[in-house]
Amino acid sequence: MSTDTATKTTQPSVGDYLKKNIREYGLLVALVVIMIFFQVITNGVLFRPVNITNLVLQNSFIVIMALGMLLIIVAGHIDLSVGSIVAFIGAISAIMLVKWGVPAIIVVPACILVGALMGAAQGYWVAYQKIPSFIVTLAGMLVFRGMTYVVLGGRPVGPFPKDFQILSTGFVPDLLPLTDPATSLIKNYFALVMIILLVVYAVYAGLRERRMNALHETENEPFTFFAVQMAIIGAVAVFLGFQLATYRGLPNVLVIMGVLIALYTFVTTRTTIGRRIYAMGGNEKAAKLSGINTERLTFFTFVNMGALAALAGMIIAARLNSATPKAGVGFELDVIAACFIGGASASGGVGKITGAVIGAFIMGVMNNGMSIMGIGIDYQQLIKGLVLLAAVFFDVYNKNKG
């Protein structure tokens, strides 16, 4: 093959590229449109600094669990137990912290380990005994919820010590105290500078990646798409960073969430383990015959899900400042919905971390916006249900047309 034809065959045309990735761009556009819609209809309340902070706090645990759920769904499974794991971890963290007085620095890793074990307990039946994950995790959902009641004795336990609460209600301290927060508009320069640095780095890394791709004749996104996407994401990020900086700065959970999103995006797109999960979800038998240990891989996706659900459980408990037996009821459905809105396929093998994250934020912004508008929980559910159906219909429609 000559260099000439190689270049031609690896560079898609703008039209082709749009067709292939319409889902992804459509999702981003949908999020922006929904944000602007609620910003207008709530007379600017949506993007008030305090509300943005709330948005992040309210949705962080859904996003964190969606990272694990996406892997599960891509692998061709489902996990209905995460809401109950959230409750159980909240309960045991409360017992350890409040009743036993164990320091938070030990409780946090211990709870994540327990979550991983709960995931392992389910993963074993799914991976090695070949019981459908729907059934195993439905059982898990009931068992873990029951265990929560047993541990808490049916009563809420709290409040939590301060050093545990900062996990979700704390902010990254201002490491760049340029101005006096009492008088200045921008109260936390560190937050703003960090966000701007991140955006600059993202653009730089993106450009470097494109240059390397061009050098090696690998597929590149058309430049216009890259530029527009970067411009939108950068503008939104800087705007949000500015708003946060005028309030109390970067919430701790935002940092945790950001690091995890970056980590899981890397794992799914660039590592062998990510590739194997996609292959397994796409065709388990072919993956197995290619020498992939599909049982072990399935097992670990559930272990991973358990650990992330445990982290989410602690963030929720710390935020509510109490562990209740009813914590996390119905969360599994929000998490699963986020993945499907984000373009994951129910039959496995398809789905992206960025999609699931955007899906979670679409749900989050809608929840938040409708609450500000004073729409009742009844209509909120109805509208969210229709959005889920519309998003998946869009997928199916695109597929049939293509």
Place this chain on the structure above:
Amino acid sequence: MSKTLLEMRGITKTFPGVKALDNVNLKVREGEIHALVGENGAGKSTLMKVLSGVYPAGSYEGEIHFDGEVRRFSTISDSEHLGIIIIHQELALVPLLSIAENIFLGNEVATNGIIDWKLAFRRTQELLNKVGLKEPPGTLITDIGVGKQQLVEIAKALSKKVRLLILDEPTASLNEKDSDALLKLLTEFRAQGMTSIIISHKLNEIKKVADQITILRDGGTVETLDCHNEDISEDRIIKGMVGRAMEDRYPAREPKIGETLLEVKNWNVFHQHHRDRQFLHDVSFNVRAGEVVGIAGLMGAGRTETAMSIFGKSWGHKITGDVLMRGKPVDVSTIQKAIKAGLAYVTEDRKHLGLVLINNIMHNTTLANLKGVSNATVIDNHQEAKVAAGYRSKLRIRSHSIYQEAVNLSGGNQQKVVLSKWLFTNPEVLILDEPTRGIDVGAKFEIYTIINQLAAEGKGILMISSEMPELLGTCDRIYVMNEGRIVAELSKAEASQESIMRAIMRSGEKH
């Protein structure tokens, strides 16, 4: 001269960007077996979809005359109503329902929604007698073999008062015996005056039964041959299909045979599901460097099972015996270990076992050796693209790029992607299971060429095939299997269709 039952005139069907059919003409006489042949992508299936109403009237140009009248079908039930019944390659039977239930599915013998099972069973029995299937009507589909399932499909067609029976690759997954029985049934139907169209890649079978042969190429009709006027040779048909004479269907090769690479000794395996039944008995064979070794046998002889049980014990249980590579015993108890030992198994079922269809060519190519394109579990995108592009050009995979999804490739190109995947694991011995099944003549030649190249590079090739001419044309040595045993080992000089069949028949008498 009998009258014309079906005439399709000037059929043109375009899809966005492609002209799938271009002015195709097909004329089928009443009471004949009409064969429709052509390479994959020549337009056979599209033409049949036009005929059956899958593509409704108006979505194509041209006319369909059936029984002397112009017909415009807008749904499949329109064409079925007139007795045009298609039996697709992938059978449309419900595995967990009985034969009777399947035959009358959607067409139940019922009054006011209540099924008259007695009558249904009696009618089923009559239909089964006609097709010569000796199974009680209450048998579940999952409990009978593919050959018998095919007969159930035909019985189902008969239940609908069929005028024109269309069979799409009816013998693709049948063994020789079942194929012969099916073809015989078709000729019996012909004697009773039924008309059928048979689509097939197996030219020897077409030669046996067809009255006329229509050849399609690149969406157009090339010619219609009348088998009664002249003796049509297979080469003659191939010439029409590929547009040139294929002097030699098997590329020539000078074998340079070296040391023994793979040696399997006393391989005993019990059945995967029927756990107390021994399936393979003392199977022993070897493959040398630069050698192409064939395994011949009927379907169910244990060839695929032999290969898969060796390749990481992916079939069967209670497996005993020795596997040696270059004279040293190796552990092949998992697929990872088998790959590491230098084995590769290219499956007979590329869609279900070979490819991740929704993934692109690149991802499929590197799947079995991700280590080869990654550092400490991080995949090097550029290295991966380079590897995939390398195999794409080396094996001449026709696609618009390495990012094309495997599902959109033709059968031959899919097969090349599966081959790429295994070549990238750098095996010493490749086991190829039906490597040319369901792919067209041109692509077959390319696959044979690749096999020859690999042998020339010093790799050992073990080739399982149900097409005897293919084994005879490519192999240096052929083992014959029957009922889980190796029953003969034939050198190239000794091997012929007759000697292989004789070995199978003789061994059958012994047991």
